[in-house]
Amino acid sequence: MSVKINKLEIENVKRVKAVKIEPNANGLTIVGGNNNQGKTSVLDAISWALGGNRYKPSRATREGSMTPPHLQIVMNNGLVVERKGKNSTLKVIDPNGDKGGQELLNSFVEELAIDLPKFMDSTSKEKANILLQIIGVGNQLFELERKEQEIYNQRHAIGQIADQKKKYAAEQPYYPDAPKELVSINELVKQQQEILARNGENQRKRTEVEQIRFQLTQSQQSIQTLTDRIAELQAQLVTEQQSFSNLSADFETAQKTVETLQDESTEELQQNIAEIDEINRKVRTNLDKEKAEEDANQYQNQYDTLSNDLESVREDKAALLTNAQLPLPGLSVDDGDLIYNGQRWDNMSGSDQLKVSTAIVRKLKPDCGFILLDKLEQMDMATLNEFGQWLEQEGLQAIATRVSTGEECEIIIEDGYVAEDKLSKPEGGPTPQQATPTTPTWTKGAF
Structure with a gap:
C-alpha cells in the first residue's frame, strides 16, 4: 500500500x-x-x-x-x-x-514528491536520465545510442563521399567510339611494317613479271632474227622454242598470281599513329569515368549497408524500451529526451507534464x-x-x-x-472559520 x-x-x-x-x-x-x-x-x-x-x-x-x-x-x-x-x-x-x-x-x-518542481524544472535530458535509471536500461540505451550515432556519422560521411563520386563521374566526358584500352604506338608501327613488308613482296613479284615480260620480248626478237637463219639454227630454234614455251608457262603463272594480288592500305594506321595521343586521351577519359562510377557504386553500397545497421540499432533501442517496465503507457525516451504520446517535454500539455512527473516520482x-x-x-x-x-x-x-x-x-x-x-465534515454545528493567532484551537477544517 x-x-x-x-x-x-x-x-x-x-x-x-x-x-x-x-x-x-x-x-x-x-x-x-x-x-x-x-x-x-x-x-x-x-x-x-x-x-x-x-x-x-x-x-x-x-x-x-x-x-x-x-x-x-x-x-x-x-x-x-x-x-x-x-x-x-x-x-x-x-x-x-x-x-x-x-x-x-x-x-x-521520495525527495521529488515533496519538491516536484525540482524535477519539472530540470532539463529534458536530465528527466530522461532519471527515467532510464529507474527502469534499469540507462547503460544499455546509452551504448545503443552511442553506436547509433557512430553508425549515423559514418553513414553520413560515406553518403557525402558517394554523392561527390557520383557528381564527379557524371561530369566526366565519355567517347563511345574510343577503344576500351590504350593504343600502343609500337604495335601500330609493327603492323605498318608488316603491311609494308607484304607490299614489298608484292612489288618484287611485279618486278619479276616485268623481267619475264622483257625476257619474253627479247626471245621473240631472237626468234624473228633466227627465223632467217632457220636452217642453220634449227637446233637452236628448238632450244629457243622450248625456252619460250617454258617462259610462256612461267609468265602465265606469274601473271595469274599478280592479278590476284591486292595491296593493303596503311592510310588508317598512318592516321591512327598521327592521332594516337588524342585516341589515348579519350581512352583515359573513359577509364576515369568508369573508375569514378565504380567508386560511386562502392560507396553507395557501403551507405546502404550502414543504413541497414542503423535501422537494426534503432530497432534494438525500440525493443529495449518496449520491454522495459515504464511507469506510464506512452512514455519513452528518444535521443536522450523524454517522449510522451509522441510529444517532447516542451510540446506536452501542462496536464501531461504533471502526469509524467508524478508517474516517474512514483516509480522512484x-x-x-x-x-x-x-x-x-x-x-x-x-x-x-x-x-x-x-x-x-x-x-x-x-x-x-x-x-x-x-x-x-x-x-x-x-x-x-x-x-x-470544503472537505470538512461539521460535527453538531458550523465549523469556525478562524481562531486567534496566539491560542489556536484545532478544529476539523479550520482555525
Missing part, C-alpha cells in the same frame, strides 16, 4: 498561523487563496516535516509569533510525524507506538503515494480536472496551491488560517 497523508496540522510556520487539513485520499486537493496568505507555507511545512531539516525554511517561525512552530502529520498507515518545541525536534511514532526518526520517513518519502519510490505542487494558477480548469481524474484513477494523492478563491479550491487560506474548508 502506498503511503499518503490523512491529516496535517500546522502552526506558526512562515505565514501560517494555524491550519488543519484532511486532504482527499485520492486525486487533487487544491489549497487556494490570494497572494501572501500562506498557501505555499503549507507545502513548505509538509516538506520540512517529512523531508527533514534540509527542507527547513530559512525563517521557519512565523514573524511576530512567540510560539515555536508545531507540525503534525498523520499518514494513512497510522504513522504520526511531529515537529515541535524550540528546536522543532522530530518525533515519528508508528501505529505500534514505537518511535522512529528521519530514516523511517526516508524509506517511503513506489511506497510514496503523494506529491506536493505549488503555483497551479497557470493551469486552466480543463487541465486541472484532467490531472485530478488521472490521480484518482492511479490512486495517487496531490496537495497543491493555486492563487485563486474559486470553486476548484477545496481549502481557502486567508491571513495564515483556513478560511474555508
Whole structure:
C-alpha cells in the first residue's frame, strides 16, 4: 500500500498561523487563496516535516509569533510525524507506538514528491536520465545510442563521399567510339611494317613479271632474227622454242598470281599513329569515368549497408524500451529526451507534464503515494480536472496551491488560517472559520 497523508496540522510556520487539513485520499486537493496568505507555507511545512531539516525554511517561525512552530502529520498507515518545541525536534511514532526518526520517513518519502518542481524544472535530458535509471536500461540505451550515432556519422560521411563520386563521374566526358584500352604506338608501327613488308613482296613479284615480260620480248626478237637463219639454227630454234614455251608457262603463272594480288592500305594506321595521343586521351577519359562510377557504386553500397545497421540499432533501442517496465503507457525516451504520446517535454500539455512527473516520482519510490505542487494558477480548469481524474484513477494523492478563491479550491487560506474548508465534515454545528493567532484551537477544517 502506498503511503499518503490523512491529516496535517500546522502552526506558526512562515505565514501560517494555524491550519488543519484532511486532504482527499485520492486525486487533487487544491489549497487556494490570494497572494501572501500562506498557501505555499503549507507545502513548505509538509516538506520540512517529512523531508527533514534540509527542507527547513530559512525563517521557519512565523514573524511576530512567540510560539515555536508545531507540525503534525498523520499518514494513512497510522504513522504520526511531529515537529515541535524550540528546536522543532522530530518525533515519528508508528501505529505500534514505537518511535522512529528521519530514516523511517526516508524509506517511503521520495525527495521529488515533496519538491516536484525540482524535477519539472530540470532539463529534458536530465528527466530522461532519471527515467532510464529507474527502469534499469540507462547503460544499455546509452551504448545503443552511442553506436547509433557512430553508425549515423559514418553513414553520413560515406553518403557525402558517394554523392561527390557520383557528381564527379557524371561530369566526366565519355567517347563511345574510343577503344576500351590504350593504343600502343609500337604495335601500330609493327603492323605498318608488316603491311609494308607484304607490299614489298608484292612489288618484287611485279618486278619479276616485268623481267619475264622483257625476257619474253627479247626471245621473240631472237626468234624473228633466227627465223632467217632457220636452217642453220634449227637446233637452236628448238632450244629457243622450248625456252619460250617454258617462259610462256612461267609468265602465265606469274601473271595469274599478280592479278590476284591486292595491296593493303596503311592510310588508317598512318592516321591512327598521327592521332594516337588524342585516341589515348579519350581512352583515359573513359577509364576515369568508369573508375569514378565504380567508386560511386562502392560507396553507395557501403551507405546502404550502414543504413541497414542503423535501422537494426534503432530497432534494438525500440525493443529495449518496449520491454522495459515504464511507469506510464506512452512514455519513452528518444535521443536522450523524454517522449510522451509522441510529444517532447516542451510540446506536452501542462496536464501531461504533471502526469509524467508524478508517474516517474512514483516509480522512484513506489511506497510514496503523494506529491506536493505549488503555483497551479497557470493551469486552466480543463487541465486541472484532467490531472485530478488521472490521480484518482492511479490512486495517487496531490496537495497543491493555486492563487485563486474559486470553486476548484477545496481549502481557502486567508491571513495564515483556513478560511474555508470544503472537505470538512461539521460535527453538531458550523465549523469556525478562524481562531486567534496566539491560542489556536484545532478544529476539523479550520482555525
